[in-house]
Amino acid sequence: MIEELIRTEIRSFIPYNANQQPYKIKLDANESPFNLPSAARKKLAEYVLEDPRLNMYPDTDSIQLREALGSYWNVDKENIIVGTGSDQLIQIIANVFVEKGDKVLYPAPSFGMYKDSCIVAGGKAVDYILDQSNNFSYCADKIIQAYEREKPKIIYICSPNNPTGNLMPQDEIIKVVKACTKSIVVVDEAYADFSDTTVTPYIKEYENLLILRTFSKAFGLAGIRCGYSIASEKLTRAVNLARPPYNISSLSQYAAALVLSNIDEIKTNIKYLVEERERVSLKLAEIDGIKVYASAANFILVKIQNSKDVYTKLCERGIFIRAFGSSPLLSDCMRITIGTHEQNSVLLDELCTICYNK
Structure with missing residues (x-):
């Protein structure tokens, strides 16, 4: 039954x-x-011993962490939302923008959450196949053609892509962002620290661009489950509509801010x-x-x-x-x-x- x-x-x-x-x-x-880092572990231990007030709910807006991230990326905290891993943010994005029957474009092969979050939200997931004969390379023109044909609410680009490891060149990403003005273009940069690349500066120019980042990979904090998005204030306010309250624990917020100070x-x-x-x-x-x-x-x-x-x-x-x-x-x-x-x-x-x- x-x-x-x-x-x-x-x-x-x-x-x-x-x-x-x-x-x-x-x-x-x-x-x-x-x-x-050992210095950060010591401070975390001191924080727990002093009184982390774990009997109280955490700061629902993660203000101190968002301020630290804003300083790190040279953006305002109003450009940032923190989530329980970037996985939660992917689902939040779908919950905000995807209505029944709406389409989401995602690369294949890639991270399964792009497709699954769309389906859970009642949408239709449409893949665009990466070029296996050329190191699974992206093609901006192919994505734009799919955008014009499918008219998706959201377009996902994962760069470097998981599990293939390849980058989409920055100019190619921006070409998609500029051409697909009626879609939210989400660039998942979970692994970008290992290639020293980002399109984060472009959020000031394109209000439909959203970047996902995480503490789980290069920062070595997979255990605290903390990711974040960077986007225009207008887009950030929209995504924040469906963010659950108290979604990041006090310990996770503190640990993430600590690691930024040990960069x-x-x-x-x-x-x-x-x-x-x-x-x-x-x-x-x-x-x-x-x-x-x-x-x-x-x-x-x-x-x-x-x-x-x-x-x-x-x-x-x-x-x-x-x-x-x-x-x-x-x-x-x-x-x-x-x-x-x-x-x-x-x-x-x-x-x-x-x-x-x-």
Whole structure:
């Protein structure tokens, strides 16, 4: 009986199921291998010991964190909304703008929340396929053609894209923003810290542009679930209409602001991971049977012969990476998060052993 009460369009949804088995090396979720900087951990401990007033609701507007972010990005706090991860903001955006039957354009392959949030809001999700023959590249003209044909409320661009790792050039993104004036253009920059790119300065010029950022990747705070959007004040006020009250805990707000004050250590960690990404990419390319896609993120997408067998053998060794199974656009593909030098070296050694002893 319960199944009959579920909305028809979401009956086929599969709840997200993270691999929770014991592991030796975990490189499957694009997390940072680096913890909160030690100075920030000490201040967080002091904050908890003094009196975080956890018996009281948190600041529903996250004012101190938004002010810190505004200073970091050289924008006003009124340009920023904080969410429980950028996932929550994606759903909020859909709740605000998508009515029954409205369309949302999203890249494929990419982050599944773009499609799912649209469906949950009652809309129709329409994908535009990235060019697999050219490192899954974006094409502004293709997106604009889809915009003119489909007339979507929202257009998603993920740059660097997850799980393919490729960037959409800044001028190409702005070309879409300028041409698609009757749509909200959401640029998901969750991994942009690893390529030192952003279109954030353009929010002052284009009121239909919204950028998503997160503390979960480069800042090493996946555990606090904190993301944010940057947009014009007019667009920010609109998105804020559907933001739940008290959506960010006091501890998360404090920890996120702390890490911004330790930005030099974060930048050092980013440089380390970028250098490791390049080293691992070169080493992977030397292994027979592995195709390596260029990446501007903290992960690498690879195509491996007999990928199911390789994935199983890695799991048996306690090494987790992300497999995409028989997904049509990602057949035999796996995504490898960049970890520490030691973790990456173990993975490379095991892959060599597995691939040469099939």
